[in-house]
Amino acid sequence: MERAPDDDKLWFIALFTGKRPKRNVNTNYMKEWALEISRLPFWLFQGKLFFSWRFR
Secondary structure, eight states: OOSSOHHHHHHHHHHHHSOOOOOSSOHHHHHHHHHHHHTOOHHHHHHHHHHHHHTO
16 A cells, blocks of 8 residues: 555545545536537437447
């Protein structure tokens, strides 16, 4: 644990205590950026999210 990078230590604690670190980026922004980068139509992006959630 002493040699691990700080980010790894944070995730280790999060996994074993059940607490997650705070998100630095809003998920809505992440979706917008993914759409911009991928150049997918919005309806296709939303459809993918729906089907991936529905058929887990």
